Amino acid sequence: MTPLKDAVAREEHVLMYRIPMYRLFWHALRLRCPYCGKGKLFSHGYTMFDHCSNCGWIFEREEGYWTGAIAVNLVVAEMLAAFAAIPLAIMQVSPLLVMGLGIPLVIALPFLFYWHSKSLWMALDFIIHPVSSGGTS
Numbered sequence: 321m322t323p324l325k326d327a328v329a330r331e332e333h334v335l336m337y338r339i340p341m342y343r344l345f346w347h348a349l350r351l352r353c354p355y356c357g358k359g360k361l362f363s364h365g366y367t368m369f370d371h372c373s374n375c376g377w378i379f380e381r382e383e384g385y386w387t388g389a390i391a392v393n394l395v396v397a398e399m400l401a402a403f404a405a406i407p408l409a410i411m412q413v414s415p416l417l418v419m420g421l422g423i424p425l426v427i428a429l430p431f432l433f434y435w436h437s438k439s440l441w442m443a444l445d446f447i448i449h450p451v452s453s454g455g456t457s
């Protein structure tokens with residue numbers, strides 16, 4: 321079977337057997353392939369594999385695919401920073417202290433959440449855009 325036919329067959333398999341939402345998020349939390357849950361997403365650092373080492377699933381489904389991951393990353397990181405800073409502001413802690421804690425958080429969190437933003441985006445994409453036999457729909 322050619323790689324293209326193999327990929328199409330895998331996508332049709334996804335259509336026939338939809339992956340339950342809890343399982344997709346479990347795979348995402350473990351930084352595993354959204355399709356099989358076994359292959360690792362990242363080789364080292366911020367370097368991502370092109371496809372799953374177990375099932376061959378191609379992670380980047382189309383050009384610009386990771387734009388959604390960037391959005392997920394920023395939204396979650398900024399929400400976490402707000403959850404940390406708002407209680408301090410309500411307690412009327414010095415604004416200098418709030419900014420001293422908040423600014424590093426706002427800078428660091430997107431880097432720390434990078435891996436999971438991509439894996440969560442892939443899980444969300446499976447839910448939002450069901451896979452069709454011709455690619456994404």
Ligand SMILES: [Zn+2]
Nearest residue numbers: 353356372375
């Ligand atoms: Zn896989």
